[in-house]
Amino acid sequence: MPRTPLPSPAEPRIAADPRARHAVRGGIFGNYVDQFDIFLPVIALAPAAGTLLGAENVAATAGLVFTATLIGRPLGAAIFGPVADRVGRTATTKVALAGIAATTLLIAAVPGHEVLGGGTVALILALRFLGGVFLGGEYTSAVPLAMEWSAPRRRGLASGLIMAMSPVANASIAALVLVLLTVLDPASYTAWGWRVPFVVGGILALVMLRYYRRQVADAPAAAQVPAPRSPLKDVLVGRDRHVFLQTFTLMTGLWLLTYMAIPTLTSELTKAGTFDGRGVTLALLCATTVSAVAMALCGQVSTLVGRRRFFIGFGAMAAVAAPVCFLAIFAVESPVSVVVLCAALQAVTVSVYGPVGAYLSERFAGGVRSSGYGLGYSLSIVVPALYPYYLPPLQQAFGKYGPIAALLVVAGLLVAAGGYWGPDTDTRAPLR
Numbered sequence: 001m002p003r004t005p006l007p008s009p010a011e012p013r014i015a016a017d018p019r020a021r022h023a024v025r026g027g028i029f030g031n032y033v034d035q036f037d038i039f040l041p042v043i044a045l046a047p048a049a050g051t052l053l054g055a056e057n058v059a060a061t062a063g064l065v066f067t068a069t070l071i072g073r074p075l076g077a078a079i080f081g082p083v084a085d086r087v088g089r090t091a092t093t094k095v096a097l098a099g100i101a102a103t104t105l106l107i108a109a110v111p112g113h114e115v116l117g118g119g120t121v122a123l124i125l126a127l128r129f130l131g132g133v134f135l136g137g138e139y140t141s142a143v144p145l146a147m148e149w150s151a152p153r154r155r156g157l158a159s160g161l162i163m164a165m166s167p168v169a170n171a172s173i174a175a176l177v178l179v180l181l182t183v184l185d186p187a188s189y190t191a192w193g194w195r196v197p198f199v200v201g202g203i204l205a206l207v208m209l210r211y212y213r214r215q216v217a218d219a220p221a222a223a224q225v226p227a228p229r230s231p232l233k234d235v236l237v238g239r240d241r242h243v244f245l246q247t248f249t250l251m252t253g254l255w256l257l258t259y260m261a262i263p264t265l266t267s268e269l270t271k272a273g274t275f276d277g278r279g280v281t282l283a284l285l286c287a288t289t290v291s292a293v294a295m296a297l298c299g300q301v302s303t304l305v306g307r308r309r310f311f312i313g314f315g316a317m318a319a320v321a322a323p324v325c326f327l328a329i330f331a332v333e334s335p336v337s338v339v340v341l342c343a344a345l346q347a348v349t350v351s352v353y354g355p356v357g358a359y360l361s362e363r364f365a366g367g368v369r370s371s372g373y374g375l376g377y378s379l380s381i382v383v384p385a386l387y388p389y390y391l392p393p394l395q396q397a398f399g400k401y402g403p404i405a406a407l408l409v410v411a412g413l414l415v416a417a418g419g420y421w422g423p424d425t426d427t428r429a430p431l432r
Contacts, residue, residue, distance in 0.1 A: 072132020077374025105204025160299020250418025311419025
């Protein structure tokens with residue numbers, strides 16, 4: 001039977017505290033800023049990559065820009081997680097937001113390839129690496145902070161709203177770039193238009209930094225749980241190592257679902273020629289809108305049925321439905337059908353992120369919560385993100401779409417296995 005959580009005695013006090021609302025709002029909009037910055041180079045730089053990064057080996061260079069951010073994020077989690085556990089999550093969030101703002105605005109000011117040659121690429125790579133470090137620090141501190149302030153019965157929904165900012169940010173950048181490409185000629189976008197989204201991203205980070213300075217404080221519960229001498233050691237090889245391995249398994253499945261359902265789908269749609277570039281963007285905008293709503297709903301559903309049951313059930317469903325949706329996209333000819341199937345694929349894959357903020361925060365105690373959250377969330381991204389290296393050989397051997405469908409099955413099973421491996425968490429009690 002579905003479990004309906006009862007309010008805990010502390011819940012009315014949490015819900016009534018204005019600091020709780022400020023922290024949850026900070027987690028939601030801070031994650032929007034975070035995700036906006038993560039997607040910037042993928043979407044905003046793509047139309048100008050040939051000129052900005054140099055015409056030679058542009059694909060490989062663009063991949064390096066992505067990889068630089070990828071490497072920085074787990075490192076940022078490893079650096080800032082223990083700081084957040086020992087010094088405070090609010091202070092750590094403010095430092096991370098300042099770093100995000102600085103690195104993003106500096107990228108907007110980088111001279112073009114015609115001025116610095118290879119120096120342009122080197123500067124962008126260095127700034128994206130540093131930006132990745134600060135990005136890893138922001139969600140490592142801000143999301144657990146929001147969860148610690150959330151009332152238990154609302155924690156799943158708050159998590160869903162926070163995680164929904166990823167598709168919202170993706171859609172926002174795509175819409176902004178689409179407008180810029182419409183009103184600017186290609187030469188103007190290449191010369192300066194691509195800088196506009198980076199300026200917007202930097203300003204958004206500064207706005208959130210001001211918000212955290214004025215409105216957000218650490219949760220009292222976090223101060224009651226002392227951090228160990230080495231939170232990283234505790235998480236990786238100490239008493240919480242089994243929790244880390246379990247959440248790492250779960251998150252690896254989630255990230256694999258993400259990469260097969262978003263960038264891989266985008267690439268295959270472009271190759272298939274069903275849409276032109278703008279058509280693909282519009283189709284994915286519709287799909288991300290569906291996934292944003294579904295994420296928020298999934299967060300609340302996990303509170304009603306239990307996090308463990310949710311991940312087991314969703315993973316099993318994704319292992320069946322995700323490959324079917326993906327293969328169907330390339331079997332139909334109607335553009336409307338393609339858009340509907342893309343939305344369905346998003347719903348049965350990335351919607352699973354809804355409860356992640358709550359679940360990871362519940363799995364790790366307050367003294368190591370940021371370290372555990374950051375490492376579980378960030379280290380697990382590495383193997384799925386390396387798909388450009390192992391997917392093409394699989395496609396050459398087994399066809400274009402079969403390997404992607406198979407990886408979606410693997411991803412769903414990893415989510416189910418990760419959920420099964422862990423215990424059910426208490427969705428009725430405040431975090432300690």
